[in-house]
Amino acid sequence: MNRLTKLISVLLVAIFLTACGTNNEEETDTQNQENTSSESNPNQEEQTVETNATAEEEVLVSLKNAEDMLVGTATLTERDSGVSIHLEGENLPPGTHGFHIHETGVCEPPEFASAGDHYNPTGAKHGFDHPEGPHAGDLENIIVSDDGTVNVEVIADMVTLEQGAENTLLTDEGTALIIHSGADDYISQPSGDAGDRIACGVIGE
Known part of the structure; x- marks a missing residue:
């Protein structure tokens, strides 16, 4: 045991x-x-x-004139207040010019009609001074110096660079930046009586 x-x-x-x-x-x-x-x-x-x-990624846009010459570079950056557009240009006609975002990312010279109308996803009227405006693509006029240069920043407060978001500039059709020959009066339809399109650049190309 x-x-x-x-x-x-x-x-x-x-x-x-x-x-x-x-x-x-x-x-x-x-x-x-x-x-x-x-x-x-x-x-x-x-x-x-x-x-x-x-969210802070920059989008660079090259703007060319009717002769296919580079006349400007725009840097687009997402901000809390919207999309900042910093435009640096040269060899442009001196004076005040309309500056807009257009609805199609195609820039075919010399008239750039391929860029379509202003970017307007909300169906608004054109112009900051119109009671039913502005378009999402309406921007402040730019002033080109006597030497043909411009260095300015404007804010597009109704758009975004976020893909798939409402009012995004990075759409399937693309969007474009356009400089016009004259000033935008901020009220005339459909584009502020700003004259011919003298430079164009595709956003997100």
Whole structure:
């Protein structure tokens, strides 16, 4: 009986030690998994930051005249107030010119009629001074210096650069920036009596 009792005791001790070892291994595996998960979180956070940063991505637009000569570059940037359009140009006629966003991203010289009408997804009337306006694509006039240069920033507060969003400039048809020969009077239909289209650039090309 003593031998049997001792044998049973040895077996119980062995079973107990084996169980403890298994629990320790499971705890170690769990800790390793948690550590691995915690190490991956910084990468996930970085990816989130990078995704959010695309809201500030710039879109560059090259504007050419009827002779297919580059006369301006516009930098479009998403802002809280809308889309900022920073236009830098040269070799343009001095004076005040209408400046608009048009509904089709096609610039075929010399008349640029291919760009269609003003970008107007809300079905409004043209002009800041019209009670039923303005178009989403209506912009403030630009003033070209006597030397033919311009450096100006305007805000398009009714549009966005976010793809798929309401009033986005990055549509399937595309959109375009147009400079006109004359000033926009901000009320005449359909385009402010701004004259011919003298320069055009596709947005998002």
